[in-house]
Amino acid sequence: MTTLHSTAEPGTSAVDGLGAEYQPFDHHGMYDFFARARTAEPVFFCPEINYWVVTRREDILPLLQDAERMSAEIALAPATPLSPEATAILKTGMTAEPTQVNCDPPKHTRIRAVAGRFLNMKRYASLEPEIRRLAREALDELEASQDRGQVDLVADLVYEFPARVLFLLMGIPVEDAPKIKTWADYRLLMTFGNLSPEEQTRGARDMVAYWQYCVDLVSDRNAKPQDDYASFLIEHRHQAEPPLSDNEVTSLVFGLLLAGHETTTNLSANALLALLTHRDSWQAICKDKSAIPAAVEEVLRFASSVVCWRRRPRIDIDVCGVPIPAGSNILLALGSANYDEDIFPEPDRFDISRTNAREHLSFGRGTHFCIGAPLARLELTVLLEEITARFPDVALIEDQTPEYIRTIAFRGPKRLFATLR
Numbered sequence: 001m002t003t004l005h006s007t008a009e010p011g012t013s014a015v016d017g018l019g020a021e022y023q024p025f026d027h028h029g030m031y032d033f034f035a036r037a038r039t040a041e042p043v044f045f046c047p048e049i050n051y052w053v054v055t056r057r058e059d060i061l062p063l064l065q066d067a068e069r070m071s072a073e074i075a076l077a078p079a080t081p082l083s084p085e086a087t088a089i090l091k092t093g094m095t096a097e098p099t100q101v102n103c104d105p106p107k108h109t110r111i112r113a114v115a116g117r118f119l120n121m122k123r124y125a126s127l128e129p130e131i132r133r134l135a136r137e138a139l140d141e142l143e144a145s146q147d148r149g150q151v152d153l154v155a156d157l158v159y160e161f162p163a164r165v166l167f168l169l170m171g172i173p174v175e176d177a178p179k180i181k182t183w184a185d186y187r188l189l190m191t192f193g194n195l196s197p198e199e200q201t202r203g204a205r206d207m208v209a210y211w212q213y214c215v216d217l218v219s220d221r222n223a224k225p226q227d228d229y230a231s232f233l234i235e236h237r238h239q240a241e242p243p244l245s246d247n248e249v250t251s252l253v254f255g256l257l258l259a260g261h262e263t264t265t266n267l268s269a270n271a272l273l274a275l276l277t278h279r280d281s282w283q284a285i286c287k288d289k290s291a292i293p294a295a296v297e298e299v300l301r302f303a304s305s306v307v308c309w310r311r312r313p314r315i316d317i318d319v320c321g322v323p324i325p326a327g328s329n330i331l332l333a334l335g336s337a338n339y340d341e342d343i344f345p346e347p348d349r350f351d352i353s354r355t356n357a358r359e360h361l362s363f364g365r366g367t368h369f370c371i372g373a374p375l376a377r378l379e380l381t382v383l384l385e386e387i388t389a390r391f392p393d394v395a396l397i398e399d400q401t402p403e404y405i406r407t408i409a410f411r412g413p414k415r416l417f418a419t420l421r
């Protein structure tokens, strides 16, 4: 294919083509934009964020899988440069270090080996009865909130539920959910969004409070071990060589306390939006529960909560004919890969009987493949089983245009107004 691409170097603003048009924080029309990019300019440079954007699955996949040439160190770098005030607050208030998603081998390998002994399929599966109990409780609360005539499926259902599930692994009391969700929201926007300097100051304070919460949790588990993630890491720290330090354990807890619920909150909201706007699919899963796992996979393809992820090449590379210098920032448009017509015929069609939906890249691939993928699938499956059984007639209020959170990577509606019956 002939490719047109920007001739500008990173950091310059003289960019022609799609790089000048791309709105990295705005998810309306994102899939249509990427469809154009895959055909006309599959790799382009976006000066607004100083990133090269890669849109075709066949280009994204090898980059995800190449941990030798591609560093993950920028995975959690602020997408918008932080103000001096926010930087100072973070510098004095926290000592988080790369341990997983933004950490490269060999350190990543050493740490993931221990974390993976706790975060695995067997443990997630053992939580299923508790996840179901939490889903039923969340639906009780949803029903109670319909006094107002309508409900918001985000605020009243999927906002806290995934955090409460994650807390089962972390040994955190459910009462802490509201403050942890607020801290996590800010952390997400500090890392992937474009907050104003004033908002960054507030966000930095929240991140420090969040970090301190994790420091206290790890110190508590050092003194009084429980059956939870931090206690497991402390107990098994010597299985890593050198052993896991307290700061590494705290960084792992800090990392999971974001990755483990912001992702699933947004995925669940995307799932409800997709299924309720494709009523035939909703009715199909109401009628036949066994269709739910395939529906979950199609939601992950059609409306993932993580639509872009980041890498930095260690050497000069060539992607689809476009030279990208070592040390550049690269945004891998996972959401675009999930609509790549070379793999997914009629990608705009939401089709819960699609046989290859699992080929999506929503959980990444290779060294950093999402360690929580089985939990995310399980949580959404249980939630859908419960809500379809209890509220099969739930319907979105007509004529609402979902407003999306503004980040370069996470995608999910802020509100979804609905009636239950």
Ligand code: HEM
Residues within 6 Å of the ligand: 064, 072, 100, 101, 102, 112, 119, 255, 256, 259, 260, 261, 263, 264, 267, 304, 305, 306, 309, 362, 363, 364, 365, 366, 367, 368, 369, 370, 371, 372, 373, 375, 376
């Ligand atoms: C819909 C839900 C989720 C999505 C879309 C998602 C997506 C991702 C993506 C794209 C990555 C990076 C892959 C890469 O760099 O190649 C990742 C990594 C990770 N995810 Fe998830 N995730 C989800 C849920 C979860 C949950 C529930 C947990 C925790 C229980 C979790 C924990 C992690 C961790 C710890 C990593 C870092 C893995 C590593 O670098 O070794 N995620 N996830």
